[in-house]
Amino acid sequence: MSETRADPNLxxxxxxxxxxxxxxxxxxxxxxxxxxxxxxxxLAVAAALIGVALMLLLLAVIEALGSVPAAFSVRLFxxxxxxxxxxxxxxxxxxxxxxxxxxMRLRSALRVGKQTMTALKEDSEWLRHLTRRAxxxx
Numbered sequence: 001m002s003e004t005r006a007d008p009n010l011x012x013x014x015x016x017x018x019x020x021x022x023x024x025x026x027x028x029x030x031x032x033x034x035x036x037x038x039x040x041x042x043l044a045v046a047a048a049l050i051g052v053a054l055m056l057l058l059l060a061v062i063e064a065l066g067s068v069p070a071a072f073s074v075r076l077f078x079x080x081x082x083x084x085x086x087x088x089x090x091x092x093x094x095x096x097x098x099x100x101x102x103x104m105r106l107r108s109a110l111r112v113g114k115q116t117m118t119a120l121k122e123d124s125e126w127l128r129h130l131t132r133r134a135x136x137x138x
Contacts, residue, residue, distance in 0.1 A: 018130065025127045032120055065091070 065087075073083020 018133075022127065022131055025123060025130070029120065029123060029127070032116075036116075 069083040069087040070080070073080040073087075077083045077086070
């Protein structure tokens, strides 16, 4: 008779543990959502500030760089247009290099985000499987 009492208590304890695990996983998913929303808000503000700073820096650099070929073109190349052309080519190479490095870093960041989303999908699938098993009475 003591065995029949132990089985329902054990089953109810198992069900409670399963429910606790489900609640824990749901809380983890909710926390991940909140963290992602907060991170996206911070990213948006940071991107806006960086955009404004880059525009101001671009204007400053254009003004400053305009003086370089004007000052050295005639002295180095004998005429002004060739100095502007060489200087423009140097800026083109530098821009391509910086763009390549930025693209590689962006791909890396997107890969990390994709891994996070994959982990969340796996957690979701595990949770669905667990709740189906708990609902079926196993």
